[in-house]
Amino acid sequence: MKQKYRGEKLFLFFLIMGLSLFYGEFYGKSLPIEQAQLIIIIDFNDFMCFSCLDSFVEFCHSLPFHSKDGKVCGVLVVNDADKTDLSFKIVEKKLRGFVSANNIKFPVLVDYLHIFNPLAEDGTVIILFNHREKCIKKYLFPLKREQKADILKALKD
Amino acid sequence: MRKRKICMGVLFLAVLFCSRFQFIQAEEVRQVSLEEVLSIGNLDDNILFQWAGVAVDSQNYIYVTDAMDYCLKKFDCQGKLQKKIGRKGQGPGEFLAPRLLDCSRAYIYVTDQYVPGFQVFNKDLKFQHRIPLRMFINDFKVISDSEIAVAAITSDQICGILVLNTKGEVIRKFHYSEKNSSLMMNWIDFDFDSRKNLYIAYNFQDKIAKFDPQGKKLWSHSLMKMKHVKKKKIGSFVVPCEIVYKDIAVDSTGKVYVLSGEFSKNPSRDVYVLDPEGKQKAVLTLPEGSHCIYIDGSDFLYSRAGDGITLKKYRIVDSERQAESMNK
Numbered sequence: 091m092k093q094k095y096r097g098e099k100l101f102l103f104f105l106i107m108g109l110s111l112f113y114g115e116f117y118g119k120s121l122p123i124e125q126a127q128l129i130i131i132i133d134f135n136d137f138m139c140f141s142c143l144d145s146f147v148e149f150c151h152s153l154p155f156h157s158k159d160g161k162v163c164g165v166l167v168v169n170d171a172d173k174t175d176l177s178f179k180i181v182e183k184k185l186r187g188f189v190s191a192n193n194i195k196f197p198v199l200v201d202y203l204h205i206f207n208p209l210a211e212d213g214t215v216i217i218l219f220n221h222r223e224k225c226i227k228k229y230l231f232p233l234k235r236e237q238k239a240d241i242l243k244a245l246k247d
Numbered sequence: 248m249r250k251r252k253i254c255m256g257v258l259f260l261a262v263l264f265c266s267r268f269q270f271i272q273a274e275e276v277r278q279v280s281l282e283e284v285l286s287i288g289n290l291d292d293n294i295l296f297q298w299a300g301v302a303v304d305s306q307n308y309i310y311v312t313d314a315m316d317y318c319l320k321k322f323d324c325q326g327k328l329q330k331k332i333g334r335k336g337q338g339p340g341e342f343l344a345p346r347l348l349d350c351s352r353a354y355i356y357v358t359d360q361y362v363p364g365f366q367v368f369n370k371d372l373k374f375q376h377r378i379p380l381r382m383f384i385n386d387f388k389v390i391s392d393s394e395i396a397v398a399a400i401t402s403d404q405i406c407g408i409l410v411l412n413t414k415g416e417v418i419r420k421f422h423y424s425e426k427n428s429s430l431m432m433n434w435i436d437f438d439f440d441s442r443k444n445l446y447i448a449y450n451f452q453d454k455i456a457k458f459d460p461q462g463k464k465l466w467s468h469s470l471m472k473m474k475h476v477k478k479k480k481i482g483s484f485v486v487p488c489e490i491v492y493k494d495i496a497v498d499s500t501g502k503v504y505v506l507s508g509e510f511s512k513n514p515s516r517d518v519y520v521l522d523p524e525g526k527q528k529a530v531l532t533l534p535e536g537s538h539c540i541y542i543d544g545s546d547f548l549y550s551r552a553g554d555g556i557t558l559k560k561y562r563i564v565d566s567e568r569q570a571e572s573m574n575k
Binding site: 191192 | 316335553556
């Protein structure tokens with residue numbers, strides 16, 4: 091039992107570390123605590139399947155704000171643990187092309203350390219940190235209409 | 248004693264025969280090397296992100312489709328980007344996933360993985376018109392400004408190559424298989440030689456075949472000596488999940504180049520070189536795995552590197568052929 095909790099604690103630790111990395115280091119300032127935040131975890135397998143990401147791109151375009159407010163951040167998760175430095179650089183270049191061609195306005199980073207891998211086991215997902223409702227929610231792509239409405243409402247509040 | 252001598256003699260002759268046979272085999276199937284002459288796209292630039300198709304026109308301009316940024320790109324023979332057009336969409340000059348392309352004297356024909364038919368551009372990459380089709384395209388070759396040969400993915404015509412006019416109307420049909428195979432088993436890549444003979448590489452069968460311009464089968468060969476590929480069930484469909492041959496291309500001398508799939512010594516890298524009669528003459532190995540090969544009018548070979556961020560152009564170096572020409 092203790093073992094199980096230990097694993098979960100470790101996972102939470104890495105998750106918090108990851109979040110603080112994105113929201114602390116990369117934006118240089120923290121958000122007001124009541125604002126909702128979103129992490130979009132993109133599975134590399136979906137990333138290479140152009141039709142799989144349609145729902146993702148459509149959702150990104152429906153976000154009513156820009157990257158500078160720091161509410162949204164993307165993470166590209168690469169499942170293959172054997173990836174070399176070179177192959178990560180190739181992934182990064184592809185990501186650059188994808189972000190530019192699809193006019194994605196928030197930052198998307200490659201998860202070199204596989205921190206977010208456990209969260210992307212079911213494919214591309216959204217993690218919503220809803221401070222007002224004091225909950226964290228996970229949504230799988232493709233999103234249902236009501237899920238999309240939930241997320242957008244939380245971000246607007 | 249005499250018997251023993253005879254036995255030894257027979258054994259000696261047998262060994263000699265075998266070694267000579269092996270020597271002949273080794274001589275027939277020789278290694279051909281590749282000399283890189285051009286590389287387009289690297290880690291730092293923003294030129295290619297995930298190239299899918301390549302074609303070269305008679306003036307040596309290189310045209311490439313890029314699926315990651317939904318573009319058609321034109322490069323000069325030094326690899327300098329001349330022009331690019333396209334963005335995500337389904338309007339004129341827009342793509343969802345640009346894939347195959349080929350060029351005639353005047354036009355570039357481009358397919359989209361998710362939109363049936365062709366978009367036609369002039370050499371300046373200006374959109375001209377669409378050729379609407381009801382079927383998706385597995386492979387195609389432009390025969391002339393007025394004829395396009397298409398291996399289409401449909402339930403009833405999967406074993407056929409259709410020759411279309413510029414309006415997309417079928418003007419000829421050619422059946423390369425009479426058998427009604429299971430789903431995807433008759434998917435092919437194909438190419439023509441200068442005499443309009445047709446060469447076919449099956450994607451999910453160990454079969455390379457040649458047909459004359461009248462559609463008569465001239466030969467059929469297996470290079471991998473295998474019987475079946477693995478299949479898996481997806482929903483109610485059973486589909487093959489291992490690729491035997493990925494692409495086929497013919498050079499100006501009639502040599503046939505077949506890119507291997509998952510069953511060769513170097514998967515997606517070994518290219519089998521056959522003579523026009525289908526005899527294997529050589530194997531060349533690409534430095535990196537590729538999804539396709541293309542041979543231009545000057546017999547340069549193009550393939551993928553860096554998982555699609557780089558296009559490589561190679562000179563095919565056949566040392567024996569070089570020695571022969573030096574002697575002459």
